[in-house]
Amino acid sequence: MAQTIEKPKGRVLIVAGSDSGGGAGIQADIKTVTALGGYAMTAVTALTVQNTLGVTNVHAAPPEIVREQIEAVMSDLGADAWKLGMLGSAAHVRTVLEAWQAVGGGAPIVLDPVMIAKGGASLLEEDAVAVIRDELVPVATIVTPNAPEAEALTGIEVRDLDGQINAAEILVEQLGAWSALVKGGHIDGAVVRDVLLTREGYRVFESPRIDTRATHGTGCTLASAIAAYRAQGEALEPAVEKARAYLMGAIRNAPGFGKGHQPLGHNWPCKLA
16 A cells, blocks of 8 residues: 655745754754655855854855745745744845735744854844844744843843843833744753743743753754744644754754754654654
């Protein structure tokens, strides 16, 4: 009897930079969406020269090329969710926003405001932070900053759970995002807490901190997993819960490649099938 192969459910347009080491950026995004049964499409904003030890060079794609990639995807394939990662400059942020307004069809936006690589390299020009805060955050279905990114967007310290809650409130109640997930991976402690705030209230997700070097691309992976689940029709809170579970599995099943911040095992659900 021929095996029936389930078709991908949920089209995700990923707008982000490329990671030559395969651990973060569009490479992590594509692996994540695919592992979760979705269909990944991309608009590449930049080529980064990097491995697990760090980023050594960045070549930004012209904004008009980014827009043309988006238009090509949306005019033919369409998308059930957009995942935004590394945008790089104010011009790129505005180009992506204008493209979403023109051809996005109201698709939910999962915004991962990538600013700094795991190794410390800057991936966002300083003037672009304000454009993300003032123009992109207000149209986001969910924005998923880590603690340093939340500090840059809100102007407050995010060093503990209270800081995470306060930052989430600013992102939603003052800056206009529909929801915010302020992540706690950069905050010391044996337990990692992520704060999800929506217009309906907030929830604190908790998980034991995993002692590992496999942390490269965790933010990209989580945001893409949320986008994949949302594209498949999941409500926001269960999408976040499932995405966190997927991320924990990817960390635990990391392949151990590289001498620095190692990549995740994105294909772990496929091994269980």
